[in-house]
Amino acid sequence: MIPTYVVGRLTGNETGSYLSLDLGGTNMRVCLVRLLGKGEFTLRQRKFTIPEAYKVGLGRPLFDYMAECVGLFLDEARTDQELLPLPDGRSYALGFTFSFPLNQTAVDRGTLMRWTKSFNLPDVIDKDVVQLLQSAMDRLNLNVRVTAIINDTVGCLLANAYRDPNTQIGVILGTGNNAAYYERIPQITKWTAQHDPAVHPATRGETEMIINCEWGAFDNERRALPRTRFDARVDRMTHHVFCQLFEKMSAGMYLGELLRLVLLDLIDRRLLFDGYSSDILNRPMSVDTAYMSAIEADTTADLEHVRRVLEDVLDMPAGSSTLLERQIVQRVCALIGLRSARLGAVGLTTLLSQREDQLSDPNVKLAIAVDGSLFEHYPCYPERLKAALEVLLGEDCVRNRITLGLAKDGSGVGAALGAMLAEKRR
Numbered sequence: 001m002i003p004t005y006v007v008g009r010l011t012g013n014e015t016g017s018y019l020s021l022d023l024g025g026t027n028m029r030v031c032l033v034r035l036l037g038k039g040e041f042t043l044r045q046r047k048f049t050i051p052e053a054y055k056v057g058l059g060r061p062l063f064d065y066m067a068e069c070v071g072l073f074l075d076e077a078r079t080d081q082e083l084l085p086l087p088d089g090r091s092y093a094l095g096f097t098f099s100f101p102l103n104q105t106a107v108d109r110g111t112l113m114r115w116t117k118s119f120n121l122p123d124v125i126d127k128d129v130v131q132l133l134q135s136a137m138d139r140l141n142l143n144v145r146v147t148a149i150i151n152d153t154v155g156c157l158l159a160n161a162y163r164d165p166n167t168q169i170g171v172i173l174g175t176g177n178n179a180a181y182y183e184r185i186p187q188i189t190k191w192t193a194q195h196d197p198a199v200h201p202a203t204r205g206e207t208e209m210i211i212n213c214e215w216g217a218f219d220n221e222r223r224a225l226p227r228t229r230f231d232a233r234v235d236r237m238t239h240h241v242f243c244q245l246f247e248k249m250s251a252g253m254y255l256g257e258l259l260r261l262v263l264l265d266l267i268d269r270r271l272l273f274d275g276y277s278s279d280i281l282n283r284p285m286s287v288d289t290a291y292m293s294a295i296e297a298d299t300t301a302d303l304e305h306v307r308r309v310l311e312d313v314l315d316m317p318a319g320s321s322t323l324l325e326r327q328i329v330q331r332v333c334a335l336i337g338l339r340s341a342r343l344g345a346v347g348l349t350t351l352l353s354q355r356e357d358q359l360s361d362p363n364v365k366l367a368i369a370v371d372g373s374l375f376e377h378y379p380c381y382p383e384r385l386k387a388a389l390e391v392l393l394g395e396d397c398v399r400n401r402i403t404l405g406l407a408k409d410g411s412g413v414g415a416a417l418g419a420m421l422a423e424k425r426r
């Protein structure tokens, strides 16, 4: 539960031009967002590939490259007359989407705790990444100021909140699983134990701050959730054992692996495919969750698409599965997918209940913004999530007061909005 220093609600009537930079796993995206008011905006963006050479070794070449890309983008935007000149002494505000674990000490200050994904630049660890980016941009005289560093869940929440100010939660249901929500500042013990909210410059005059839950790490103590032996096996194969356990039960990166392990178990017990597997099925992490979508979406009488996944993707011999076996494979996918959606609903219900002040008021509408391929592409995922919310919160409440919608602009528009909110408080 990380205080993000992002305070204040959006009305949708904010205006102005703001930049954002998203450092993803393979690509980097630079955006110019023009907020037009009434929840409307225009977006100019360009993707840059991050050369592998910049992901390892020293940090400076990576930050110099990021600054160069921002410079290139600004030149193009100026040429197209999309970037208006600023009055003297002003600089363009930029929101930096940085989805690596950070020790944040201000809305525009955060030291890197460790690299994840395929990055390994040891000299950056424990350094303020905002300062590193700012220095690189200053060396190129770009006249850009990084005013906020934004987690992707926070970006998702803000992007949706600009269109719908009732947005209370932002959730990522993709490779990983995480959420951010608006909390009342006096309730944030991590904050109030250290700061007097009434006088601290980050919160003075504000009542709410966005919390990045990092809920992927929920129940790392293994006391709350009923875990199966397949969950334990998935965990054991990962780099960080006993970490991110909630994520390992529910996120896109792991569902395909859970399916693989359950199928192998059924095969070993000779309940499937006469006890035969394939080299691919035997290999850890060989089943992408996207294939579960294809399996679940199959409505043909003979489960023809399931057969194709088994034979073309998993390399099972032609004609090696019966219809009943394909039905079993489909059913296993449905159980894993359903559990994932239900766990997501549990997390959301917890956050909604945490804001009892809103939940108990029948006149308050609550919007939940979701981003990620699981929610966007996995068949029935939104319906399953909603059905589980109805069980937990009541049908009337969910149908009449809660909306659950896809918000895909988090890292671009959301980070730009974060930059705008931070600049306003400077």
Ligand code: ADP
Pocket: 173, 174, 175, 176, 251, 252, 253, 254, 288, 289, 290, 291, 293, 371, 372, 373, 374, 377, 378
């Ligand atoms: P990220 O979270 O990395 O920003 P995504 O939201 O696209 O990116 O999520 C990628 C994850 O979603 C991967 O784990 C992938 O296996 C899974 N995925 C991609 N396409 C699908 C699909 N059609 N159905 C289900 N899962 C998918």
